[in-house]
Amino acid sequence: MIISRSVRWKAASLLAFACFARVPQADAQIHRDAQFVVSANTGIQTTVNTRVDRVNFELFAETGNFSATQNLGRTDVYDIGIAGRVWKRFRVGAVAAYTNQASTAAIDAEVPHPFFFEFPRTASGVSTELGHREWAFHLQGQYWLPLGEKSILTLFVGPSVFKANQELVTSILTTERGFPFDIVALATDTTEVVSITAVGFNLGFDLSYFGLKQLGFLGKSERLDHLGVAVTARYSRAAPGIELKGQFQPALELGGTQVVGGIRVVF
Amino acid sequence: MIRRHYLPSWFVLRLLIVLIIFPIMTVKPSLQTMIGPLTIVGTQPHIVGPADALVDRMIINGDLRVISMVTDPLVSGRSHERLAQFKDGLRIFGSEITRQREHGQITSIFGTIHSEINIDIVPKLTTQDAIGATSVSDSPTIATELLILHDQNIRGYRLVYRIQQFSAAGLIVSLVDAHTGGVIRVQNDLKTQAMSLPCNDCAVGTGRGVKGDQKKISVQTLGGNFRAYDALRPPAIITYDMRGDWLGTLNVLTGAASLTEADVATDSDNDWHDGASVDAHVGAGWFYDYLAHRFERNGLDGSDGPIVSLVHPVHRNDLFKVPNGIRNLFHLNAFFCATCGPNGLMVYGEGLPTGFVLQNTGQSVDFFSAGLDIVAHELGHAVTEFTSGLVYEGESGALNEAFSDLLGVGTEFFMAETGRHKPEQADYLIGEDVLKPGGIRSIADPQSQGDPDHYSKRFLGNIDNGGVHTNSLIASHAFYLAVEGGINRTSGIQVNGVGSSNRPQVEQAFYRAFAFLLPANATFTMARAATTQSARDLTGSVSGLAETIAEAWSAVGVE
Numbered sequence: 019m020i021i022s023r024s025v026r027w028k029a030a031s032l033l034a035f036a037c038f039a040r041v042p043q044a045d046a047q048i049h050r051d052a053q054f055v056v057s058a059n060t061g062i063q064t065t066v067n068t069r070v071d072r073v074n075f076e077l078f079a080e081t082g083n084f085s086a087t088q089n090l091g092r093t094d095v096y097d098i099g100i101a102g103r104v105w106k107r108f109r110v111g112a113v114a115a116y117t118n119q120a121s122t123a124a125i126d127a128e129v130p131h132p133f134f135f136e137f138p139r140t141a142s143g144v145s146t147e148l149g150h151r152e153w154a155f156h157l158q159g160q161y162w163l164p165l166g167e168k169s170i171l172t173l174f175v176g177p178s179v180f181k182a183n184q185e186l187v188t189s190i191l192t193t194e195r196g197f198p199f200d201i202v203a204l205a206t207d208t209t210e211v212v213s214i215t216a217v218g219f220n221l222g223f224d225l226s227y228f229g230l231k232q233l234g235f236l237g238k239s240e241r242l243d244h245l246g247v248a249v250t251a252r253y254s255r256a257a258p259g260i261e262l263k264g265q266f267q268p269a270l271e272l273g274g275t276q277v278v279g280g281i282r283v284v285f
Numbered sequence: 286m287i288r289r290h291y292l293p294s295w296f297v298l299r300l301l302i303v304l305i306i307f308p309i310m311t312v313k314p315s316l317q318t319m320i321g322p323l324t325i326v327g328t329q330p331h332i333v334g335p336a337d338a339l340v341d342r343m344i345i346n347g348d349l350r351v352i353s354m355v356t357d358p359l360v361s362g363r364s365h366e367r368l369a370q371f372k373d374g375l376r377i378f379g380s381e382i383t384r385q386r387e388h389g390q391i392t393s394i395f396g397t398i399h400s401e402i403n404i405d406i407v408p409k410l411t412t413q414d415a416i417g418a419t420s421v422s423d424s425p426t427i428a429t430e431l432l433i434l435h436d437q438n439i440r441g442y443r444l445v446y447r448i449q450q451f452s453a454a455g456l457i458v459s460l461v462d463a464h465t466g467g468v469i470r471v472q473n474d475l476k477t478q479a480m481s482l483p484c485n486d487c488a489v490g491t492g493r494g495v496k497g498d499q500k501k502i503s504v505q506t507l508g509g510n511f512r513a514y515d516a517l518r519p520p521a522i523i524t525y526d527m528r529g530d531w532l533g534t535l536n537v538l539t540g541a542a543s544l545t546e547a548d549v550a551t552d553s554d555n556d557w558h559d560g561a562s563v564d565a566h567v568g569a570g571w572f573y574d575y576l577a578h579r580f581e582r583n584g585l586d587g588s589d590g591p592i593v594s595l596v597h598p599v600h601r602n603d604l605f606k607v608p609n610g611i612r613n614l615f616h617l618n619a620f621f622c623a624t625c626g627p628n629g630l631m632v633y634g635e636g637l638p639t640g641f642v643l644q645n646t647g648q649s650v651d652f653f654s655a656g657l658d659i660v661a662h663e664l665g666h667a668v669t670e671f672t673s674g675l676v677y678e679g680e681s682g683a684l685n686e687a688f689s690d691l692l693g694v695g696t697e698f699f700m701a702e703t704g705r706h707k708p709e710q711a712d713y714l715i716g717e718d719v720l721k722p723g724g725i726r727s728i729a730d731p732q733s734q735g736d737p738d739h740y741s742k743r744f745l746g747n748i749d750n751g752g753v754h755t756n757s758l759i760a761s762h763a764f765y766l767a768v769e770g771g772i773n774r775t776s777g778i779q780v781n782g783v784g785s786s787n788r789p790q791v792e793q794a795f796y797r798a799f800a801f802l803l804p805a806n807a808t809f810t811m812a813r814a815a816t817t818q819s820a821r822d823l824t825g826s827v828s829g830l831a832e833t834i835a836e837a838w839s840a841v842g843v844e
């Protein structure tokens with residue numbers, strides 16, 4: 019599903035307004051004294067991963083192979099989180115993030131010849147719409163410090179648990195064009211969704227601004243003191259090993275550098 | 286150029302009349318005005334023109350008949366026509382003319398034309414009488430033909446029966462005088478060494494050849510077993526395992542019995558261990574590949590006809606239990622029998638038991654299919670059979686053998702140099718993987734095996750059909766010199782070869798010449814002219830290929 023940026027911001031505003039409606043009136047420093055911070059963000063994951071899977075197969079009494087190269091590029095990120103104050107400026111938090119993308123894999127195969135050993139033919143093609151879904155659950159120890167009257171900078175670090183579904187090319191089917199069998203074509207491929215859970219880490223910072231009331235464009239309600247906007251830069255990573263057809267593949271790179279923006283509700 | 290054979294010098298004038306003056310005259314000459322055998326080696330316009338006019342007139346008169354017409358796959362716009370000479374409906378044995386056309390224009394003519402054939406063409410003997418006169422009259426007769434023979438011994442013509450019989454001694458061809466019953470000539474005509482996949486039941490297995498080298502084998506599944514039937518290549522390539530039944534093999538060759546499904550070589554797990562079967566079956570496929578890639582030729586007959594091979598025609602250890610003829614035929618030979626079966630049969634000898642060696646050379650003899658050059662050589666005889674049909678005696682027989690050696694060597698190099706079979710050791714020795722050490726012939730150094738490397742040293746006796754094997758080295762050594770260069774040991778002439786990287790060009794030049802340009806009764810001189818003409822056809826006059834080939838022929842004494 020593709021949601022435009024403007025729609026996302028509107029949705030975030032509505033969510034914030036709903037929260038705001040239930041929050042009791044607070045003073046102007048409420049964001050510094052808040053016990054809890056709820057966040058909702060959307061943004062992009064900037065990391066581009068090139069992934070090359072190599073799979074061997076048996077054909078004509080010989081081992082052939084193919085590589086599937088796919089670029090897992092920039093993608094949208096959605097996350098929600100909550101953090102609670104534990105001591106002075108220290109909080110603990112949890113963030114759930116989600117990414118989803120589809121990529122195309124370029125397939126290059128070395129296909130054994132039916133008549134001769136070590137005389138492979140090459141074939142190439144593409145496999146499209148290979149899905150990659152990633153759920154990340156980030157636990158964070160947070161420390162915040164004020165930046166002027168309206169802003170705070172929060173630093174965080176902690177472990178992450180990733181659950182990913184990665185669709186990979188597992189086999190190919192070639193079409194022979196007959197004698198002399200010097201040319202072979204890639205007819206189709208089959209894919210498999212690999213589900214994997216892995217532990218990694220996350221760290222980054224969050225810059226929040228709580229001066230919306232003073233800006234005035236949302237009105238002058240006291241409730242706006244509970245609402246802020248923020249930008250978060252987060253780097254997370256896990257790299258679990260995976261197998262295809264019993265063959266070890268390069269580690270699956272999960273996470274990456276994410277830049278997201280959203281709202282903060284404090285209470 | 287025009288050459289005359291066995292003609293007194295005053296005939297020259299009359300030849301000129303026939304070839305030059307008559308075409309100018311408006312009155313067409315009749316055959317009766319012609320004289321003796323006339324050899325035509327026409328590559329230059331002033332020869333080709335009159336010779337072509339003569340050939341056309343003979344076609345109109347019914348004295349020459351087109352027996353084949355093929356489009357040249359290697360040179361665009363060229364075609365080759367082969368004509369046989371007849372008199373009163375009877376073929377004149379070995380008398381052929383070949384014409385090469387380029388977009389309809391004749392560019393070369395080779396061949397021999399006979400005239401003044403004044404014999405009675407009504408035979409006094411019946412076919413049965415003639416068969417009874419042969420030395421193997423009890424053996425099955427495969428074919429008979431009444432034809433006219435130019436007998437060089439009497440400098441004249443005879444009406445003869447040509448009778449092909451298969452016996453333990455081989456494929457015996459007898460020429461019997463149709464008037465007197467006298468046996469004029471007997472010769473052994475065996476050409477010897479002395480995806481999805483496109484078919485549901487295709488399979489590719491592995492096998493080890495006699496030498497232990499691993500190779501892929503294209504087979505067919507049948508009832509849970511695997512049979513040596515290659516259905517991946519365009520022709521059916523089938524290998525039969527005769528399981529040492531020499532009598533049964535002989536019956537198949539003579540037509541007394543047929544090959545059955547039970548005779549096909551099989552394997553239960555598609556990992557083949559009978560080296561002789563593996564090498565014969567795989568080698569046939571590789572030779573097909575070589576023909577296709579190098580010459581764009583579709584198999585032995587040019588039409589993807591089946592390639593059938595027989596292995597284990599006798600038990601190797603029955604060496605002293607079988608008749609001498611069988612020993613020579615099935616232990617110590619490999620041969621292509623052109624008249625056996627619908628498309629001929631290839632038979633691979635069993636070799637000698639371990640510990641036994643040939644008395645005269647001290648060589649051990651392995652399964653004959655172990656030598657890729659031998660496989661290709663023998664199947665090369667089939668190519669000759671389906672193209673020029675070089676008569677297996679004298680100089681044409683030597684050219685026949687040389688052509689097979691060139692195909693054998695070419696196949697080895699093709700497999701090794703293109704990486705199709707990396708273990709293949711390509712060289713200019715013939716049969717070195719079977720007769721060890723040394724093989725049978727060396728086309729790089731013929732004298733090392735006692736063979737002539739120069740026309741002046743050619744064998745002039747009668748044995749081996751006039752020395753077809755030994756004299757073949759004169760031509761094949763010319764091929765070697767054209768490729769690799771070197772100094773001929775007899776003439777001392779040095780040839781700067783085109784280099785091994787250009788070997789395919791020389792192979793193609795010789796192939797076109799031997800398959801399409803040469804007539805059945807070709808001579809070494811014709812072969813020189815035809816191969817240089819072929820080189821010019823292929824590469825033009827600026828490449829130097831034709832000149833190099835001509836130098837090579839000069840080095841071996843053929844002008």
